[in-house]
Amino acid sequence: MAGTSTTAPTICPALLYQDAKAAIRQLTEAFGFTRTALYESEDGTVLHAELVYGNGLVMIGSRGRGGVFDEAMKDSGASGIYVVVEDTDAHHRRAVEHGAEILMPPTDQEYGSRDYMARDVGGNLWSFGTYAPKGPELTA
8 A cells, every 4th residue: 555646635734843854754754655856955954755655655854944834834833643553553663763753653443443553753653554535426
């Protein structure tokens, strides 16, 4: 399920980090995302990056780079994001191998999912599990 997708997502979380390069490294190495775009300023500040997992995409940037979004997000707290994975236990092992902070080990949920939860370098909560929301009905 990791890697790129041919379907563009219509909802994309956007997260800012004090150290966006460390966040990109953790999301790709520990959590299996694939970086598909990276735009940096001349001083190496991450202006915009895109990381995909399955058909989902998260946009990453550096805090303190200026602009309307950065200013609006300056006092924001951590976010919580859920990612569907095929094998929760294997995904969890990879995260542990790369030093991710695990908040909840793989756990069977009453609604049939198997999930685990981790915190990233920016304090955001990431839940990974087998529950796949159906989403809206698509018509031709």
